[in-house]
Amino acid sequence: MYLVHRKERLPLGRGKYLHGHNITNKIKNGTSEPSQQIALGARPPGQLLEEEPRYFLLGLDRLASLLSLSQHIHSVPELVHGDCLSLPFRSSLAFDFAISIATLHHLLTQERRLEAVKLLLSSVKPSRPSSTGRILIFVWAHEQGQKSRRKWAKGTLLPAPELGSSPSTSSIEPDMERFEELSNLQDVLVPWVLNNNNDQKSTDKVTTYNRYYHLFREGELIELVKCAAESLELLFTQLHSNLPESTSPHLKDWCLIKRHGWEADNWWVEVELGIQVP
Incomplete structure (x- = not known):
């Protein structure tokens, strides 16, 4: 997981989450490779931290060994040991944007996946009504492409x-x-x-x-975001959907599916968050 905060909003730190692959410590401490020979779904904590000088970034993962490896390779001190279901930050903190890659599909139940999305939505909030927060989520798709290695017939599932x-x-x-x-x-x-x-x-x-x-089916990730938003009493909508004339996203905190799609055997959604106009 990575956390990013615009430098002009320091020192409290509003950030970006990149929920990385939570590979078990046994696998991370050894020489491992997936039997289907695919790359890990997320880059190691630290790699992204070197790429955006405009932001203050934090890396978060539940594996101390992966954090230690990233710190050694990338020399980035801003790494936090934590879990996507129990974020180690005060509830008063709010981050600018979040990226969750290859995390939700490892959570065993619908309830846990819903809780993880709720925590993401709760953690990202713009500093003023004129700005918005953003979240990008990637998960493995049930609908696989022709060249996918994730196939029953290939013995990899x-x-x-x-x-x-x-x-x-x-x-x-x-x-x-x-x-x-x-x-x-x-x-x-x-x-x-x-x-x-x-x-x-x-x-x-x-x-x-x-x-x-x-493995997420088409539309399942959007429905998960919708359920999380509604449980947090956010006004939920999708881009180009028809809202009642009397309804405005600015009358209350809102959650918008800006874009969504399928790419490289994954489903993804881009979520935009806004706050109520005083």
Whole structure:
């Protein structure tokens, strides 16, 4: 997660969140690669921090090892150890904009995903009615492109067990005879391979970890933002939607889906936030 604040609004810091891949410490501390050979969905904390000199940026992730690695590589001190479901900031703080990449789809339940979006919406607020806050969210899509590596047929997705059960890694195998049924599942496991041996050619100490993903269907991410906004009593609307003439976004704090789309096997939304005109 990255936090960004315009420098003219320091010192309290209003910022940007980039919710990064919360890879387990075991995987991050070893030599790992996903079995489907895809890149991580988010850049390490620290890389983005060097790219925007106009802003004061903070990096936040739940993995201390990833933060330590980023600090070592990028020499960026503004890194915070935290969680997207329990942000370590005072409720009085408000940030200018947020980016959440490859995070929501790792949360196991709808309730947890909703809570994470509510925290994002609550944390981003413009400093004055004439300005707006922005949030960008990326999640893995259920609708995959032709060249996607995230395919049941390629053995890179496994059915996630029911909540509360904990079968062994070796017992989770997809039944390819049920391919059509499997292809409709949204809760899946992705095998990540950790090589504990310094000899990259050796397979003696290779361990596979199955990591949970929720694959979002078309419209699901927008509906999640809508539910979060309405639970916070924000006026929710989408660009070009028809509002009643008597309704104005400026009569109360509001949340607008500015843009949304599908890109590189991911769904994304750009959210704009505004505050009530006095």
